[in-house]
Amino acid sequence: MLGVTIFIFTVLTSTVLNFQWGAKTIALPPPEDIPEEILRTEIITEARSPIDGKILTAGEYAQLKAKIQERTFPPKLSPRVRETVFLLRLRSLIKQFFPFIDI
Structure with missing residues (x-):
């Protein structure tokens, strides 16, 4: 009998709380919102x-x-900058295959 009353109390409490919390979530946006x-x-x-x-x-x-x-078109680069970029790309390629070599 005590278990039934606790169950009924729990159901009623959760129902009341759902109605109170649900009212806050169903609100419309303010009228000044576009x-x-x-x-x-x-x-x-x-x-x-x-x-x-x-x-x-x-x-x-x-x-x-x-x-x-x-x-x-890409901007013109000096030959020295082009060579440096090429060497950096070559270095990263070598490091992928031989990570233990200190370059």
């Missing part, structure tokens, strides 16, 4: 420069992107 659907359709008229982070208009941003895309 819905995500509206934010997705908003036209962006300004952007930030990928180079220095300055605020640009849409036209300036388009010009900057076009200017950046024109530079598709």
Whole structure:
């Protein structure tokens, strides 16, 4: 009999607590929040420069992107820098196959 009353008490307590906690989680967002659907359709008229982070208009941003895309070729490097890069790549390749060699 004591077990049945404890069971009933537990069920009633959990039911009451669920109703109290559930009310807090079903709340709607505040009315001043702009819905995500509206934010997705908003036209962006300004952007930030990928180079220095300055605020640009849409036209300036388009010009900057076009200017950046024109530079598709790699920049010219001095022969000494090219040789150094080649040797570093060769060193990393050798270290993969022979990790015990101190280069």
